[in-house]
Amino acid sequence: MGTLLTSDALEWIGRQIEVNGDEITESMVQQYVYASEDDHPAYVSDTSAEAVGTSRVVPPMLYQAATRPYVPLNKYSSDGIVIENRPVIGTGQSVGGTLAVEWVRPLKIGDRLSGLKTLVSMEEKAGSRRTFVVVTWETNYTDQKGEVVIRESYEQICF
Amino acid sequence: MKATSRFASDYSIQSEVPAEYQPGAPLDVLERSVNRVQSTLYSAAIRFAHQVHFDDELCKAQGWNGVILPGFLLGNWCLEAVTRTLGPRSVVRSVSFRLTSVAYPDTLHRISGEVVKVEDEGEWTVVTCTVTVKDLSDNVVTKATVAAAVPNTA
Numbered sequence: 022m023g024t025l026l027t028s029d030a031l032e033w034i035g036r037q038i039e040v041n042g043d044e045i046t047e048s049m050v051q052q053y054v055y056a057s058e059d060d061h062p063a064y065v066s067d068t069s070a071e072a073v074g075t076s077r078v079v080p081p082m083l084y085q086a087a088t089r090p091y092v093p094l095n096k097y098s099s100d101g102i103v104i105e106n107r108p109v110i111g112t113g114q115s116v117g118g119t120l121a122v123e124w125v126r127p128l129k130i131g132d133r134l135s136g137l138k139t140l141v142s143m144e145e146k147a148g149s150r151r152t153f154v155v156v157t158w159e160t161n162y163t164d165q166k167g168e169v170v171i172r173e174s175y176e177q178i179c180f
Numbered sequence: 181m182k183a184t185s186r187f188a189s190d191y192s193i194q195s196e197v198p199a200e201y202q203p204g205a206p207l208d209v210l211e212r213s214v215n216r217v218q219s220t221l222y223s224a225a226i227r228f229a230h231q232v233h234f235d236d237e238l239c240k241a242q243g244w245n246g247v248i249l250p251g252f253l254l255g256n257w258c259l260e261a262v263t264r265t266l267g268p269r270s271v272v273r274s275v276s277f278r279l280t281s282v283a284y285p286d287t288l289h290r291i292s293g294e295v296v297k298v299e300d301e302g303e304w305t306v307v308t309c310t311v312t313v314k315d316l317s318d319n320v321v322t323k324a325t326v327a328a329a330v331p332n333t334a
Contacts, residue, residue, distance in 0.1 A: 049225075056221040057253065058212075059260045062191055062268045073191070073268035075331075081272045082256045085226040100238065101229035114242075116232065117251040121276035150243070 025111050025154050025180070026145050033108040033140050033156075040160070042088045042134040045079055050130060053083045063127075078127035084171055087134050088162060108140070110154050110179035118155055118176030125170050134170065136162040153180040191268040201266070201295050207309060210261045210291040214249065219285050222253045248282040251322075254289075258311040258324035261291040266307060270328045273306060277324035283315065290314050296325075304329040 054064050062069035063078045070077040079087075098104050100114060107115055128134075138160045145154050155176050162171040214222070223233050228250060231238050236246045255277040263270045283289060293311035306329045313322035 052221075053225045056218060056225040057256050057260075058218075059256060059263075060191065061260075061263055061270075063271070075269045075271075078271065080256075081259060081275075082226070082252055085228070085252055089227040091227070097229060099231075101231040101234075117279060119276060119278040120251070120255060121274075123274040124272060127271055 024145075025152055026143060027110075030108050030110050030154070031143065034143055036108075036140045038105055038138040040088050040090070040134075040136045040138055040162070042090055042162075043086075044133045045083065045087050045128060045130055047130055049083060049086055050079055053080050053086070057082075076127075077130070079129060079132070081122075081124055081128070084122070084124075084128060084134065084162070087128070087132070088136065088160075106138075107177060108143070108156060108179065110156070111152075112180060115156075115177045115179045118178045119174075120176070121174045123172045125168075125172070128170065132170070133165045134162040136160045136171075151180055153178050191264060201307060202298060203295055205295045207261050207265045207293040207295070207311065210257060210264060211288060212257055212291065213288045214253070214285060216247065216285045219247070219249055219253070223250050226250070226252055228252070244282050245284055248284060251277075251279045254279065254283055254313050254322040255324065257289070257291045257313055258293075258322065258326055259328075261293060261311055262307070262309050262326045262328050265309075266328055266330050270307075270330050273327040273329050275324060275326045277311075277322055279322055281315075281319050281321045283313070283321040288316050289321065290316075293324075293326075300332070301329070303332055305332055 062073045063075050064080045067077050096103055138158050141159050142157045143154050156179055158175045160173045161169050164170045232248050233250055239247050258277055259272050291313050293309045295309050297308040299306045308327045311324040312320050314320050
């Protein structure tokens with residue numbers, strides 16, 4: 022066991038968090054398109070998608086909002102992370118590591134995603150600036166029909 | 181400082197995978213610089229409240245210059261570089277990206293890459309690309325692998 026991986030931290034391995042996302046709306050899509058400036062015709066409107074001969078889809082990375090339901094303020098840590106989504110390691114802070122996402126099908130307006138996030142591993146590493154722990158979460162998100170639409174592996178770098 | 185956004189290509193130009201998109205073919209270069217307003221709006225759009233995107237003092241305590249850009253936005257740039265190159269009928273299939281350094285608002289970033297694999301799936305051609313995001317000092321801030329599909333029918 023390393024200096025950061027305490028027994029309390031290691032107890033998080035295997036922890037599962039149920040995610041019940043909000044329905045993806047036109048408003049969410051417009052907010053994302055404007056903020057990202059990614060005006061792919063398939064994302065912008067039914068009309069722009071049709072004009073280039075394709076189907077309207079949701080910007081792929083919008084799944085982040087669709088799988089991040091709002092929670093009460095007392096569920097957030099002081100640095101803005103939902104407490105149950107991060108083990109307490111070291112200073113309690115983190116940054117994002119590798120994110121791997123596979124979209125089984127493009128998301129559509131009206132989709133509602135749910136999933137079970139599982140903390141599958143923790144690995145302590147020595148970096149050039151500090152020691153940190155790579156925390157890996159894996160999630161399969163299903164749509165309103167129960168069909169898997171996204172497979173995700175996400176690393177948190179905790180230090 | 182005014183945010184700049186210069187599209188290297190227009191989505192309306194291409195409607196199918198050009199024959200030259202074979203392994204080694206370069207992606208159209210995308211340049212992006214966002215200000216703190218846009219960074220804030222992006223964080224809101226993905227419902228992400230991490231204070232490293234809002235709190236200068238917290239970031240300086242980490243040894244950074246100030247607030248940093250959301251990693252998901254940098255990942256999105258990698259998707260966008262691929263779909264802008266492949267055209268308006270392209271559909272993202274997968275991404276794997278890693279932040280190798282922090283990226284700051286009001287800094288020009290250049291997103292570039294190349295095709296590494298082209299696969300025919302019958303109705304679709306799947307193009308896999310490696311993509312990097314670099315700042316003006318040529319520091320690599322993000323590395324990604326992106327797969328996107330383009331329909332084979334006109």
